[in-house]
Amino acid sequence: MPVTKLEVTTAMKVRTLMRHFRESLKSLGRNGWMTFASVSAVTVTLLLVGVFVLIMMNLNKVADDLENDVEIKSFVSLEADEARVAEIETAIKGLSGVETVDFSTKEDELSDLVLDFGDEFSLFEQSNPLLDVFYVKATEPQETENVAKEILALDGIEEVKYGEGKIEKLFSFLNTGRNVGLVLILALLFTAMFLISNTIRITIVARRHEIEIMKLVGATNWFVRIPFILEGMWLGLLGSILPIGLIVALYYNVTEFVQPKLSGELVQLLDFAPFIYQVSALILLMGVFIGVWGSFMSIRKFLRV
Amino acid sequence: MIQMKNVYKKYPNGIVALNGMNVEIKQGEFVYIVGPSGAGKSTFIKMMYREESPTSGQMLVNGVDLAKIKRKNIPLLRRQIGVVFQDFKLLPRLNVYENVAFALEVIEEKPESIRKRVLEVLDLVGLKHKARMFPRELSGGEQQRISVARSIVNMPKVVIADEPTGNLDPETSWEIMNLFERINASGTTILMATHNREIVNTMRHRVIAIEGGLIARDEAGGDYGYEG
Numbered sequence: 001m002p003v004t005k006l007e008v009t010t011a012m013k014v015r016t017l018m019r020h021f022r023e024s025l026k027s028l029g030r031n032g033w034m035t036f037a038s039v040s041a042v043t044v045t046l047l048l049v050g051v052f053v054l055i056m057m058n059l060n061k062v063a064d065d066l067e068n069d070v071e072i073k074s075f076v077s078l079e080a081d082e083a084r085v086a087e088i089e090t091a092i093k094g095l096s097g098v099e100t101v102d103f104s105t106k107e108d109e110l111s112d113l114v115l116d117f118g119d120e121f122s123l124f125e126q127s128n129p130l131l132d133v134f135y136v137k138a139t140e141p142q143e144t145e146n147v148a149k150e151i152l153a154l155d156g157i158e159e160v161k162y163g164e165g166k167i168e169k170l171f172s173f174l175n176t177g178r179n180v181g182l183v184l185i186l187a188l189l190f191t192a193m194f195l196i197s198n199t200i201r202i203t204i205v206a207r208r209h210e211i212e213i214m215k216l217v218g219a220t221n222w223f224v225r226i227p228f229i230l231e232g233m234w235l236g237l238l239g240s241i242l243p244i245g246l247i248v249a250l251y252y253n254v255t256e257f258v259q260p261k262l263s264g265e266l267v268q269l270l271d272f273a274p275f276i277y278q279v280s281a282l283i284l285l286m287g288v289f290i291g292v293w294g295s296f297m298s299i300r301k302f303l304r305v
Numbered sequence: 306m307i308q309m310k311n312v313y314k315k316y317p318n319g320i321v322a323l324n325g326m327n328v329e330i331k332q333g334e335f336v337y338i339v340g341p342s343g344a345g346k347s348t349f350i351k352m353m354y355r356e357e358s359p360t361s362g363q364m365l366v367n368g369v370d371l372a373k374i375k376r377k378n379i380p381l382l383r384r385q386i387g388v389v390f391q392d393f394k395l396l397p398r399l400n401v402y403e404n405v406a407f408a409l410e411v412i413e414e415k416p417e418s419i420r421k422r423v424l425e426v427l428d429l430v431g432l433k434h435k436a437r438m439f440p441r442e443l444s445g446g447e448q449q450r451i452s453v454a455r456s457i458v459n460m461p462k463v464v465i466a467d468e469p470t471g472n473l474d475p476e477t478s479w480e481i482m483n484l485f486e487r488i489n490a491s492g493t494t495i496l497m498a499t500h501n502r503e504i505v506n507t508m509r510h511r512v513i514a515i516e517g518g519l520i521a522r523d524e525a526g527g528d529y530g531y532e533g
Binding site for chain 1: 354356377380381382383384388394395396398407408410411412455
C-alpha cells in the first residue's frame, strides 16, 4: 500500500476568518451569563486600575511641579562690574546640567520685594542693599545641589541659596511616593490579569468538551482557537467601555471643579485633553490584551486531543 | 484501506490493550468489532482516528501510517474519516444544521456547497425539517442520526462507529443500522464496534472478535458469538 503524506496548509481563507468573527460574536450571545460574568470581572478591575492610574499620574505631576519649582538663587558680589556679570552668565550657561538662567538686577529684586511685602520697602530705593541675582534651574531637579556648588565656585559669586537640606528631604519623599505608586500599579495590574484570565478560564473549562469534539471532527488547533481568542477580545472590549466612560466623566468633573481653584498656583493637575485619551487607550488595550491572552492561555491544554 | 501490522498498545498504567494485532480491512467492507468489555475494542476503534496512538507496529489508514503521523497533521486524517460515537458528541451550542456544517467548515468548503451538501445529508437521515433545532431538543435516536449525518457529510471513505446503538432503544437502533447499510451500499467502508447481538446476527457482515488484545475470531458473515 502506498504511504500518503498529509500536510496541513496554514494559509487561512478570508471567508474562514469571517466565519471565525461570526462564530465569536454568536458565541458571546449563546454563552449568556458566562459572557456577563467575564465582562463584569473586566469592568470592575479596569475601573480600579483606571482610577488608580488617574490618581498616581496626578500625584506624579504634583511631585514634578514641586521639583521643578526648585531654583538656585545665585548672588553676585558687589565688586563684580558689568563685564564680569556678563562673564558669569556665560560661565553658568556653560555648566552641564543647567536648563535656564535668568538675570535680575538689584533694582528688579527690590521692586519684587515691594510688590510682595508693601511700600515700606520702597524706602530702600535711596540706598539699595540688595545684590544682583542669577536664577538658575537645573535640567534634573535632583542635580540642583551639584549645580549650586559649581556656581558658588565661580569668581564673583557671593552666595547661593537653593533650600539646601529641605529639598533633599522633599526629593527623597517624592521618590519614595513614586516608587510606592509604581509598585501598587504593577500589583493591581497583576491582580487584574489574574482575575480576568481566571474568569475566562472558567468559561473555557466549561466548554472543554466542545473543544474535544471540534478536534475529533478534524478541526486544526487554530480553527478551534481563533474564535475563542476573538471572543476574549470582545470580552475585553466590552469590559473596557464602562470604565472608560466613567473615568472620562469623573476626570472631566474633577478638572472642571478643581482646575479653576488652582489657577496661578504652583501645583497643577494634568490637563484633561491628551491625558484622559491616553488613559482611555491604555484601559482599552489592557482589556483587549488580557482578554486575548487569557483565552489563549486557557485553551492551550484542552487542544491536546 | 485499513491495515494493522503487529500493532501493540500499552497504556502508561501498564495495561496492554492491543498485543500485536494484525488485520486488514478493504475498501467497501462492513465490519463488526465484537468482544467483551476491556478486551481492546475501544482502543482498536480509537486508534483509527488517532485518539490513541500505537506503542509500536505499523498502522495504515487510507495509506497514512498513524504510528508516525505528526500531531499537526492529525486533523487531516480525521477529515478523511467519519466517526460516530456512542454519546453522539454533538456541539450543544450549535443547532442541527450548524453541527453538520461544522465538519465542512473545518475543511474551508465554499458556503454554497456547504449549504447544499448539509441539506442533502439531513434529507438522507430524514431530519431536514429539524435543521434549526438544538441537540437538547431532539431524542437520542434523532441526535445519533445527526451524528451520522455529520460523519458522512464530507464523503469519507470510511465511517467508524463506536457502539452507535449503545444508548438507543431497539427500534431507533434499527433506524441507525439502516442508515449504515445505505452508506455502506454507496461504497463507504463501515467499521462498527458493538455489543448488540441481535443486530450482528440479523444484518450479517464480517465479524472480528477481539479478546485479550488479540483477534480471537474473524469470519465473513459471522454471528455475534457471545451470550447476551
